[in-house]
Amino acid sequence: MTLTPVSDAFVDGLRADLPAPVFRETTDAYLREPRGRWEGRGRVLAPGSTDEVAAIVRACAAARVGIVPYGGGTGLVGGQLMAQGPAPVILSLERMSATREVYPSENVLVAEAGAILADIRDEAARHDRLFPLTLASQGSARIGGLLATNAGGVNVVRYGNARAQCLGLEAVIADGSVWHGLTRLRKDNLGYDLRDLLIGSEGTLGIITAAALQLAPVPAGDGTALLAIPSPSAALDLLALVRDRVGDGLSAFELSGRQGLDFLAEVGPETAVPLDPVPDWMVLIEVGLPAGLAPDAVLEALFDAAVERGLTSDGVIARSEAQRRAFWDIRENIPEANRRIGAVSSHDISLPLSAIPEFIEKGAKVIAGIGAFRINCFGHLGDGNLHYNVFPLPGRVREDHEGDRAAIKRAVHDLTHAMGGSVAAEHGVGRLKVEDLERYGDPAKLAAMRAIKAALDPLGILNPGAVLRG
8 A cells, every 4th residue: 555654734634633732743762763773754643542542543544644653662673663665653652651540459450551661560569569571671661562562571481471461452443443442351252352463463453552451469579599500501401490499489580691791891881790700601580489488498499409400509699689689780781781882683582492502502603604703692591582692803893794784683593493483582573574574484374464464454554564564
């Protein structure tokens, strides 16, 4: 379908029906993504209600103007901006940030799509509940975008991706009609599950305006440990040991390699590693246990068992909240160190757990065949998600390797696919990985996706060019 660029006349035509706060200045903040690789285009509209979203979508459908939904702008695959094609409406949900209802006895919180994740977590805590979705950008990421991309984070091993933490949705679909699906039901088999269809669709099938979110009890006791391990293979054996010991009490299991720790020492942020010597590999383990179980005692027994099996030789258990926070700072500062070094090519991949050690070994050989680089491999080992990033050697910068980026990406993704993995683990497809979806996606799945897109968005106005080629 041929789309029409958004124009002054189109925007002015909306002013009679929409209040003044809808019309925002289109600043650079809406046109750039965190890695600075692309610049978007368009005009910002910021509706304050679902009815206003619906009115904008109806107008866009009538004029065949594209719509790019915009949450917190934290996405890393270009789903929140459109660099090519007719300039779209950038539909920001920032004004729709209210908590509509909280049902503590049901473990449910209903929030609008523009609510910031950290605010949702704080609101749940005020009711002695936990909203377990946790990630580095939670101070700016908004729940609509997190659901639209089926975000992951550090607690997937226990609570699942964003999809598992959502019971119902309210959304505006491409003709401007509103789907009132804010159910709080755990069981509802009355027809197709539109919730699961919209979650992860990255704004290409509908615009999420509110969500009924599933809360969890706050664990009676938390425990955190940092353990040195000899290898990624040992990390998998340790993961199995932890699961055998604490079951669903395992909240996070994060793997970090020596290269990430070296980056922290090289460029900061200044971060103390309480293991001496600094290990080649280490894991961060967090457990959340019910009343009657002492997390420190559980972790101490776990450490002893791991030592006996040769899975670790050194470790530290956090004895205070400040120490726990310091452990997490190591893991959470690694991405900032990566940014300061400047990656030649970054990869968000997932693999079957048992394939991870072999992938890490083969990946190093594949990259060495392209050239001399540094590899920082870290991630959410508990759910098989690796951040596998390739960097220049000291004294060089990523711009020196512009000609290598495509070859590195192809090599890493080919290996991931060959080993039964996914090249889009938790950041989605956006516009960055459209070609990857075409290359690695199952043909039957792609045909079904295109049919669904054509049925729900026949004019192709919803996030054009994202996920599926326009």
